[in-house]
Amino acid sequence: MAQNTGNKVMVNIYGEEYPITSHSDPSYISKIADFVDTKMKDTARSSKIAARDKIAILAALSIASELFELREEESSSEIKYDERIDSLINRIDKVL
DSSP states (O other), rough: OOOOOOEEEEEEEETTEEEEESSSOHHHHHHHHHHHHHHHHHHHHHHHHOOOHHHHHHHHHHHHHHHHHHHHHOOOOHHHHHHHHHHHHHHHHHHH
């Protein structure tokens, strides 16, 4: 049985070419690579660090921080929506 190995996409991140094999849409992989490339360039510009590995780690920490902040916002929003729904259900129950 043949196995689908996915799409192979060449991406450029911080001046280096990387072959990425994924089952995702190649344009999606390119967008992610562009995001990482931009984040690394911004990190290098703002930190004045020259070592590629340190820039990559700082960029990864920045991306992780953004992810955690979004997750916390989402969780907070869910709690607010749940509280609002509970309040509306209680009001409906009182009316009925």
